[in-house]
Amino acid sequence: MLKFQIKRFNELSTKELYNLLKxxxxxxxxxxxxxxxxxxGKDEKALHVIGCYENEIVAYTRLFDKGFYFDEASIGRVVVSQKLRAKKFGHDLMKVSIEAIEKEFNTxxxxxxxxxYLKNFYETHQFKQTxxxxxxxxxxxxxxxxx
Structure with a gap:
């Protein structure tokens, strides 16, 4: 099971920032x-969703409020470590990211x-191709x- 943290850029430790960039x-x-x-240069404006497994950052997204990338809020840099993709952590990551947008950005x-190639994955989270x-x-x- 992943343990999630949601942080603003200035709340990230140097080690967390290094590991998520890695x-x-x-x-x-x-x-x-x-x-x-x-x-x-956009990480400073993002909300960062960090998923840890056995004390290692293995999943991550960055979130932006409406008007930054698109008219709506957005999720980007969706990533799960290759060695753990079989555990389907991407679904947990998307669920937490969507909930964070609803709570933090009120949308x-x-x-x-x-x-x-990830179209079907995102469709399971109610995204539609536009x-x-x-x-x-x-x-x-x-x-x-x-x-």
Missing amino acids: LRSEVFVVEQNCVYQDVD SKITISAQE SEMYLEDDIPHIQMKRS
Whole structure:
């Protein structure tokens, strides 16, 4: 079972920040073989959802209020450590992230830019595709909304 914490940027310890950036880099840069600027200057404005398993950060999202990325609130940088994906922690991560948006940003309308191959995963969390496929960092993505 994952233990979740939700923190603002200034509440993150140096070690937490290092470990969540390490996880993002392991998956989005190394595993997906995608060279892009992960540290994009937006983390300071995000709400960070951190999932720990056996005292290690293994799941993460960052959340933004409406108007930052999209007209609606958004969830981004959705990541689960490759070695633990079989445990289906991504579903727990999305549930906690959606609940955090509803509580912290007082909205249930959420837009995401999803990697296209994860469409079915997001549909299980009531997201619906709202765009054609587009490339983001050379990876097929689609916009999805939940209301």
